[in-house]
Amino acid sequence: MHKPQPDLPEPAHASVDSMLARKFGREVANYFSGSPLNRLGFLRADHTFLSKALRHPSTRFLLCRDLQPLIRTSEPDALAYVKYEDVKPIIGEDPYAKTEQELIDAYDSKTYVPQMIFLGVDEKDANGLEYTGKNTYKGAPYFAVDVSPKENVKDACEKLIAKVGEQGLDFAKGRVMDIKAADAAIYAAARQLLDWNARNPFCGQCGQPTMSVNGGFKRTCPPKDISYKVSNALPTTISTPANNTERPSCATRKGISNLSFPRTDPTVIMGIVNASGTKILLGRQKRWPPYWYSTLAGFAEPAESIEEAVRREVYEEAGVHVGRVVIHSTQPWPYPANLMIGAVGQATPAGETIDLGHDPELDDARWFDFDEVRHALRVGTSGLDESAGQEYTEGGLRLPPSTAIANQLITSVVNGFVSGEAKM
Structure with missing residues (x-):
């Protein structure tokens, strides 16, 4: 079967005259590029911003199951989104209520935390969140959430999957190459970040479990783990009691190379x-x-x-x-x-x-x-x-x-x- 191909993204600033455009022609924008979202990467560690973004009425959540995005069966060329109330049983009331450091200090490797990615904001949405930090930013926030049924959230994921199915939604099959260009760019970021987090559950230096931070764009090797008992690895002494949650030292916690970043x-x-x-x-x-x-x-x-x-x-x-x-x-x-x-x-x-x-x-x-x-x-x-x-x-x-x-x-x-x- 031959499928019609979606239009490609509009090149950036295509109508702006410049010396480079006159000499080389307008920029070529390929499929999976041209995202309509401002990523606001500098706000990924701002838990106050993420907390407000999470629960704003304009916020959209892209569900992904086994890395496949949610789409409308009646409109397969576009992504489908859900609201905060839909994903709350999976992600919890507010996973950003605490600072990033507080979450690292309370790290528990035995508790499965559904992966979520902050993708950015759509600044064209007039009803979006307005947030003032060093500057003021406005737009509808977008998140991606992994709803593959796993561990402690298996039942909640299955219930949400059944619910969206009753609404005429389903997860795309195979490589997603036929949705409209703007949605393809959003999905590309979601898929790549969800996949990278899933592939890197352990520290490459010490082998201990890692934790997703920075809106899903980094992983860190926490110095403590509530589930970790020093008696599993070292003899118990007066200075190292059995209830100690300190993990063995790791080179990634020293100097500036203390994080793992997504690969490209x-x-x-x-x-x-x-x-x-x-x-x-x-x-x-x-x-x-x-x-x-x-x-x-x-x-x-x-x-x-x-x-x-x-x-x-x-x-x-x-x-x-x-x-x-x-x-x-x-x-x-x-x-x-x-x-x-x-x-x-x-x-x-x-x-x-x-x-x-x-x-x-x-x-x-x-x-x-x-x-x-x-x-x-x-x-x-x-x-x-x-x-x-x-x-x-x-x-x-x-x-x-x-x-x-x-x-x-x-x-x-x-x-x-x-x-x-x-x-x-």
Whole structure:
């Protein structure tokens, strides 16, 4: 089945005239970017703000079960939200009633605390919360809450899941790539932060359980644990009584490196043109549908610039030598934690020969004429699990959908990005 693709985010400040816009064209905004929320990251440790945001009438809560977001079955292209009263049985009366330090001091690793993320505020909502700290901020707060039925909140989660089901709501299936762009950006942040917290329940230095802080954007290794008994690890002495809750020392509690931060993996993805600027290099993996090709991509390695990563990946996968590399645009990719850094590079005159013998990742790689690619962009784009459009003829080139940065790179290249004839 071929699905219509959602519109992409509107580029930031698209109507503002500037030297950069005149020279390079307007900014490219890819799917999963362009969030309508102001993250207000500097307020994540302000428990007074979070407490008020939690219970404000304008506040929206995005429920996620096994990282899948809540949507309306009658309107599957948009996220669905619930109110504070709906999630209160799961998160409690006010998880932000105490300061962050007070919560750390009272840490109990044996008590499961549902993961919640403060996503930001929608400043366009005239009925939003108005909060004055060092400055005044106004907007409707957004939170994400993990309602996967677990431990002490299992019954409360199951009741809420049943309740929203009766209201015509359900959790999305598979990769969420067909909701409207603004909602996709909100979900991308929610999914990535919920996933990161779930993957990092223990300290990487001492192995002890960690605690989510800073609105879900950091994890800390508390020095105390109500459930921890020193007798489990050390002999009891007069100075270390059995009811002592002090945990063993940990390097993460010293100096400035006392927190764990969400990971983002830089990944290069590149549209490579030949030396004469008339063809684009595309590759395919064995598991992809027949005739479905895309741009090459790979993870950037430590101590490697983005430009170097582009050259290395293209050489390793296709044997092609790349000269000049420029950055085109980027795309958050929350599966699970990538930042796709889109680049355009040009092969050196003597380095265009394709050789798949270095790295067995690709099943095939070819140079495609721009005209063939432009035709495929019009009739043959789709997701991997979807059929091509009605105008597609079997045997023709197929390409990724517009929600993928690969599509945007390909489109820009074949429409003059390298030659400078078109600014996109």
